[in-house]
Amino acid sequence: MTQTIGIGLVGTGYMGKCHALAWNSVKAVFGNGRRPRLVHLGEVTVELARQKAEEFGFERATGNWRDVVADPEVDVVSITTPNQFHADMAIAALEAGKHVWCEKPMAVAFADAQRMADAARASGKAAVLGYNYIQNPAVRHIDALLRDGVIGPVNHVRVEMDEDFMADPDALFYWKSEASSGYGAIDDFGVHPLSLITTLLGPVERVMANMSKPYADRPARDGGRRSVETYDIASILIELQNGASGLIALSRTAWGRKGRIAVQIFGAKGTITYDQERLNEVQVYETSDKPAEQGFRTILTGPSHPPYDRFIPAAGHGLGFNDLKIIEAHELLKAIAGQEARVIDFAQGLEIERTVHAMAQSHHEGRWVDVAEKG
Amino acid sequence: MTQTIGIGLVGTGYMGKCHALAWNSVKAVFGNGRRPRLVHLGEVTVELARQKAEEFGFERATGNWRDVVADPEVDVVSITTPNQFHADMAIAALEAGKHVWCEKPMAVAFADAQRMADAARASGKAAVLGYNYIQNPAVRHIDALLRDGVIGPVNHVRVEMDEDFMADPDALFYWKSEASSGYGAIDDFGVHPLSLITTLLGPVERVMANMSKPYADRPARDGGRRSVETYDIASILIELQNGASGLIALSRTAWGRKGRIAVQIFGAKGTITYDQERLNEVQVYETSDKPAEQGFRTILTGPSHPPYDRFIPAAGHGLGFNDLKIIEAHELLKAIAGQEARVIDFAQGLEIERTVHAMAQSHHEGRWVDVAEKG
Amino acid sequence: MTQTIGIGLVGTGYMGKCHALAWNSVKAVFGNGRRPRLVHLGEVTVELARQKAEEFGFERATGNWRDVVADPEVDVVSITTPNQFHADMAIAALEAGKHVWCEKPMAVAFADAQRMADAARASGKAAVLGYNYIQNPAVRHIDALLRDGVIGPVNHVRVEMDEDFMADPDALFYWKSEASSGYGAIDDFGVHPLSLITTLLGPVERVMANMSKPYADRPARDGGRRSVETYDIASILIELQNGASGLIALSRTAWGRKGRIAVQIFGAKGTITYDQERLNEVQVYETSDKPAEQGFRTILTGPSHPPYDRFIPAAGHGLGFNDLKIIEAHELLKAIAGQEARVIDFAQGLEIERTVHAMAQSHHEGRWVDVAEKG
Amino acid sequence: MTQTIGIGLVGTGYMGKCHALAWNSVKAVFGNGRRPRLVHLGEVTVELARQKAEEFGFERATGNWRDVVADPEVDVVSITTPNQFHADMAIAALEAGKHVWCEKPMAVAFADAQRMADAARASGKAAVLGYNYIQNPAVRHIDALLRDGVIGPVNHVRVEMDEDFMADPDALFYWKSEASSGYGAIDDFGVHPLSLITTLLGPVERVMANMSKPYADRPARDGGRRSVETYDIASILIELQNGASGLIALSRTAWGRKGRIAVQIFGAKGTITYDQERLNEVQVYETSDKPAEQGFRTILTGPSHPPYDRFIPAAGHGLGFNDLKIIEAHELLKAIAGQEARVIDFAQGLEIERTVHAMAQSHHEGRWVDVAEKG
CATH class of the missing domain: 3.30.360.10 (Dihydrodipicolinate Reductase; domain 2)
Structure with a gap:
């Protein structure tokens, strides 16, 4: 029986879709590691969240990102919202014991980036940026x-x-x-x-x-x-x-x-x-x-x-741009598994x-x- | 509730994996149509079939391709075996009422290709070749x-x-x-x-x-x-x-x-x-x-x-080679849905x-x- | 005192000018061999011939190409007229004891090309085509x-x-x-x-x-x-x-x-x-x-x-197209001097x-x- | 009868040869203007000067660049020596009433460049740099x-x-x-x-x-x-x-x-x-x-x-690098003729x-x- 890993996603724009595609493909491409289970998707409205959950294959949808962070079946949170939200979301996810995959740049204000780095260090969780x-x-x-x-x-x-x-x-x-x-x-x-x-x-x-x-x-x-x-x-x-x-x-x-x-x-x-x-x-x-x-x-x-x-x-x-994100997801999974990762x-x-x-x-x-x- | 479509796959080499990746991604990429449900995978041995089913996300595995063709939950059969097997498999699948997605070329012998075309016409099913x-x-x-x-x-x-x-x-x-x-x-x-x-x-x-x-x-x-x-x-x-x-x-x-x-x-x-x-x-x-x-x-x-x-x-x-197969899968789904398809x-x-x-x-x-x- | 070699040119279109440029430059580029002396230029009218002689630096001009071929101070004849004239001109020049540099193709009719090759062999002179x-x-x-x-x-x-x-x-x-x-x-x-x-x-x-x-x-x-x-x-x-x-x-x-x-x-x-x-x-x-x-x-x-x-x-x-003709002129001069030439x-x-x-x-x-x- | 313009050249390295090639070709390429007459070439020794004069087609050779500048039959002096000599040579030539074509950069010291500009302004002659x-x-x-x-x-x-x-x-x-x-x-x-x-x-x-x-x-x-x-x-x-x-x-x-x-x-x-x-x-x-x-x-x-x-x-x-110098020579000749020039x-x-x-x-x-x- 394949082990799974629970995925939460906040944001479904350009990068949100890119993360979703990576989570859908990474196991079939690499053949090893845990299979991502797409658990919970958050958007600004529950209607949009539901639509995107249906498209991307997520089980649950919410209009409140804190639901994703709090979901006990979520192991990793993908954060793909506008930059000004990264800090609060990433810190909340880390404090909730989740691994975090956050799009770049970290934050608008340097102080926010510092808080994020502090929270990551304190959490002991994988906290990785989307530098594909x-x-x-x-x-x-x-x-x-x-x-x-x-x-x-x-x-x-x-x-x-x-x-x-x-x-x-x-x-x-x-x-x-x-x-x-x-x-x-x-x-x-x-x-x-x-x-x-x-x-x-x-x-x-x-x-x-x-x-x-x-x-x-x-x-x-x-x-x-x-x-x-x-x-x-x-x-x-x-x-x-x-x-x-x-x-x-x-x-x-x-x-x-x-x-x-x-x-x-x-x-x-x-x-x-x-x-x-x-x-x-x-x-x-x-x-x-x-x-x-x-x-x-x-x-x-x-x-x-x-x-x-x-x-x-x-x-x-020829690989494509989206393939790079699949590799990144795989590296993140390696980091979560405690392996050396790029x-x-x-x-x-x-x-x-x-x-x-x-x-x-x-x-x-x-x-x-x-x-x-x-x- | 998203409607699903049952997928069977025979062969897991270069093109077999490529089909599996396409089936995994097509719904998330295009956002519309039925979600592929990866039902049954066939390989030359059941051991290999099981391993690949675990990697690609198929529910069932078999060492006998006829099991895939016969599976009532399978709606479409992807055929990615060596060319000399295409004719028998495709014809069997069509006769079993399945849609067929067969890799190119059709067959080694022209007579086999003719038999395949005849079977496709007789079946009324979508019978599509892998010209990505x-x-x-x-x-x-x-x-x-x-x-x-x-x-x-x-x-x-x-x-x-x-x-x-x-x-x-x-x-x-x-x-x-x-x-x-x-x-x-x-x-x-x-x-x-x-x-x-x-x-x-x-x-x-x-x-x-x-x-x-x-x-x-x-x-x-x-x-x-x-x-x-x-x-x-x-x-x-x-x-x-x-x-x-x-x-x-x-x-x-x-x-x-x-x-x-x-x-x-x-x-x-x-x-x-x-x-x-x-x-x-x-x-x-x-x-x-x-x-x-x-x-x-x-x-x-x-x-x-x-x-x-x-x-x-x-x-x-930049798209990549595998993305072309995702588009092809989407066109096949359109053909199955009775829509105009490329x-x-x-x-x-x-x-x-x-x-x-x-x-x-x-x-x-x-x-x-x-x-x-x-x- | 530098030894010179007398040049005749028939035709002053695209290739005629290209030959003239090559004859003007070859000595300064390669530094060795005889200096081309631009002796006699032929065109369809003497007026055009005079104008081009002034531009290209030829000493004499004529409206009759046979004057060029007959000129005792001419050692080499460049033939750059339309293809149908190549045979007569090249053969006349060879028979007059001149070396010939003729633009490609040799002739329209195969029989003419054969006559040209025969004349070249009989003459013992350098007879070279403009394959730059x-x-x-x-x-x-x-x-x-x-x-x-x-x-x-x-x-x-x-x-x-x-x-x-x-x-x-x-x-x-x-x-x-x-x-x-x-x-x-x-x-x-x-x-x-x-x-x-x-x-x-x-x-x-x-x-x-x-x-x-x-x-x-x-x-x-x-x-x-x-x-x-x-x-x-x-x-x-x-x-x-x-x-x-x-x-x-x-x-x-x-x-x-x-x-x-x-x-x-x-x-x-x-x-x-x-x-x-x-x-x-x-x-x-x-x-x-x-x-x-x-x-x-x-x-x-x-x-x-x-x-x-x-x-x-x-x-x-970066060399340019005209430079290739200068190299060709130099190879022709080598051929005339009895050296191995490309x-x-x-x-x-x-x-x-x-x-x-x-x-x-x-x-x-x-x-x-x-x-x-x-x- | 074509009017000529007398050319002096000082220096016969990379750029010296490039100037010589340009002077040899410019009339045949452009068909208009005065024909350069290659009068006097200067190098560090008279032996080298003579060799290069023979190759490039100059009439006279000298081991003393001041001979070139003083030659009454020279109208334009090409200066292609190492940079530290540009100022003295260019100023001397301008003061002798010659037009100057000097390779870039003008000089090593800014003060020298200023002196050159001053001399050019005072002379009323064409003073042009080799920015090909x-x-x-x-x-x-x-x-x-x-x-x-x-x-x-x-x-x-x-x-x-x-x-x-x-x-x-x-x-x-x-x-x-x-x-x-x-x-x-x-x-x-x-x-x-x-x-x-x-x-x-x-x-x-x-x-x-x-x-x-x-x-x-x-x-x-x-x-x-x-x-x-x-x-x-x-x-x-x-x-x-x-x-x-x-x-x-x-x-x-x-x-x-x-x-x-x-x-x-x-x-x-x-x-x-x-x-x-x-x-x-x-x-x-x-x-x-x-x-x-x-x-x-x-x-x-x-x-x-x-x-x-x-x-x-x-x-x-395709033009080549040396062709650019021919264009430059032509522009210089236009400047000398009092025409607008690039x-x-x-x-x-x-x-x-x-x-x-x-x-x-x-x-x-x-x-x-x-x-x-x-x-």
Whole structure:
């Protein structure tokens, strides 16, 4: 008899559905571990909750998220609500003895992120953030290449993350342009490049950021125009604790970019590049190749790049974005089972938040800020 | 209360797992229709069947596929066994009043494919083949572009399908090199390009094929070498009923190609290209653009290209190979519900088989063969 | 004192200018050999000849090409006139004791090509055809890779050559649609892929072609429509003397393709690809790489790929189309000096013509034709 | 009778040869203007000068550059010597009444650049710098797209310039690692991105740079190791006078990059990208396309993109790096003839130098520096 693990889900938007799909598939993909039992789903109204429970396969539905957290048959709570709710929900779930899988970023305010990390430490439960891009077999392969020294010591890194969902200057003002939502690109986006950089290369030591507003105001829903309070574009100079220099470039107004996360890692013996818009490809340039035959190799991920093989036995057939979340669910299950797991937990997530807030400070003060200065 | 539909699965290899994943996810992805209830799984031994049933979430397991077909709680049978078993299983399932989802190609012998098509017609049930590439939102977008006349009347088409799983001349001889498995690339592979061509452009009128063996023999398991009986490479001139000329190029010994299906469609007003190795991209060249700005546009699929939006609300984040099978499962459920569906049923599948056998004949006779000549 | 060599040029269109540019630059690029002295230029009128002589730097101009051939100070005659004039001009020049550099294809009629080859053999002079693509350092590198066995024995080759200068169905009928200009794509175009295939892989043994007319008629200059007599599209199955199979695909109605010559060469140990539209890149896939790191390497040509270094000392900066003609001029000068040279001379060019005519025959007879059958 | 213009050349390395090739070809390519007469060539020894004069086609040779400057038959002096000699040579030539074509950067010291600009202004002669990348028809097309408002007002720009000629940590220390050669990447390289940015988007207002040394020391010629004094890598935040933000990223230790100048320009209605390693391609994303068909268009340059048509009448055949220098020579000849010309003259070049020195200052002071602060 397969053992099950009880799942609660709060929020059913973009990421809520993504979690639900992962919970539905993870056992069949990986074949091992406990089978997720989709127990309880919470939404803002019980009607919406019921509809989504029916679609996603949850047994129970509620209009009050506290019911999910309190449900004794729930072992893990997936939190996929807007960012300002993460802290209260995650802390309540941890205090109720649940494991937590919370979407990024942790919280809008740094103090909230600190409270979350404290609660996670106190609970002894798995408390994991939804940084799915680090789960890509392509990124794991980059990790392996770096560990194996294939490109030698890394001395420089560049990461660009660009999308265009805020690019239309004629689109109506909405909450992402309000200061209450955060700084803008650096927290909405910048946390993803930071998750990759810290996973692949270690912590950031200091930052120097420039944030900008491509559009000073946007049309308001009730006519007229409203001033934009967040920064859709940011460029950040960074230095890592390992001595490498680098930069992070972020834009959510980059027309034509849909899910670009372009990574370039330069070492003394080679270079690795990768772009999430072609998520099944890694490029590697190695100086160990013969001079006349040196070139960037485009590696299509396949069974040689675990856990690709759990999805498809043939190389180059392509994983998708949702598959990364299935891998993440599997890593979370490993963490819950006390096994070594590739996750960004609340303690590591706090360091990412710390870096983001250092970026904002450096922008406002026009100077380099050491990440350690923050908190 | 959600209505369910009972699923039986025979075979748990590459495609068996792929079907199981699709059945697990289809309801959560699309949100509508009956929820698949994974009822009965058949494998060659009951032990393997039990293990896979536990992994995939099936309720019952058997070492005899006839148990699956006979199970009154099973409404649909997924058939993912080796090709030589398709005919008997599919016909038995149809005769037992089940809907059938059978992997491609239909059968090794043309007569078997004909029997399958006959049984499907007699049954009145949905009998659908596993041609997943036509389900790609990118391919559907090509369909829409063609229907809208964006590139004008099509006059030429080229499709290459290449992989490298037979490319190593030092790999041991196995059943794919035996004549009993079929002709080689044209049936193992060629059916996929044909599924795309017939879906997008209509039936093939005549063919002229050249098949070749890159390696005359391969190492035998018991030492020595064994003559290769199938053709790993094939190049086929084609003419379509709509008057367009074209070619199909196939190789399963193309080093470095992992899942390449490169399509080029030429019209009087533009060109469309697509490669399954970058399955989220379509290229379109349109002469309606200003001369100095004409160029191939790389369109990243997104919510504008249904049913991408059922998976991810943001463009360019990328579907994977397994997602195509989820779409296919959804189309099958629509067909079962009596709705219009994008599927290749046994009747259409038979035309693909007919074309394949015409190719083989043209190779052996060194002349053009009309598809209609076959049977 | 630098020795000079006297140049004559007949024709000043696309290729005429290209020859003139090459003669102007070859000494400065390569630094060795005789300096071309631009002596005599012929055009259809003396006025045009004078204008072009002034532009290109020729000393004398004439409206009668026989003056160029007869000029005692001319050592080499560049022939860049329309194809139907090649035979008479080349033969006259050879008989006058000149070396000849004649644009491809040799002639419209096979008998003319034979006469040209005969005249060349009788003359003992250098008689070279303008197959510039074989001069690309990228193509030379492919040659080196093949010679070194990097991809093992070649078993399959595909070459596509596509442009779109005939793609507009509303463009006026002009001489390229008249039967007197030749067959269409196979002689206008197909000779380039054949120059690459024979240079890289050796002679073609037999062919099976299908030619097609995307547009049955085109608007005539005087109103109305006129039937198209040539075939803008051709697909050809080929088998090489070395045992490899392959195909050639040609279109001059391929919207969006501007100078595509896409080459794919498959071997037992790897694959090489190349596209003339990105003329400074070669892709190589080698199975000697570690499995998890196998991928197509994109090699940017540079000083490791001679004679790139004669143009630019830094890799990846890019040669252009006209640079290939400079290399060709240099090879011709080597041939004239009695050194080993990379050229396609009239004897080899005749074999290319023979293959083209075999293609046409195979199309009309619907069967494979051995190249040796021709002539 | 064609009028000629007398050319002097000082320096025959990488850029010296490039100038010589341009002077040899410019008349034949463009067909108009005065024919360059290659009069006098100077090198460090008369022997080398004579050899190069013979190769390049110069009439006279000297071991003393002042002979070139003083030659009454010389109208224009090409200066392609190491950077520290530019100022003296250019000023002497200008004072001798010659036009000057000087390679970039202007000088190592800012004061020298100022002296050069002063001398140019005083002379009334054409004084032009060798910023060839702005001459690329692809870049000119970007210019046209921006002027036409195709992507709307620009709000962000990123330019990366990367090569790998300093990437090998085991290569011997040479003068480019000495402080006397300048700062490192920002002057050796950064001037190129600045030439593009200022040409396309206007002047830079303020900068914030971070320079780094990937290798602290390098092997010395006489054994042991020597400390590196220059910065091979630099990342620079910028703000333009037009209000756009941006960044410049530079590395001469980026393994695998050979001539990468990757430009991304973001506007309110679209995006333009371009990479010099594929110098015949421009990518444009326009929101005026229909939503489901939006994508980056890859435009191959051709006759629609002047002055491509002067080189080749067919699109997509490809210009090379040396062709850009021919265009530059033609623009210089236009400037000399008093026509409007696309050049960066000494006055504009000085602004580029000013920006470079502001970058260095910002690095050392860890703060933003207004370009106007310098000088």
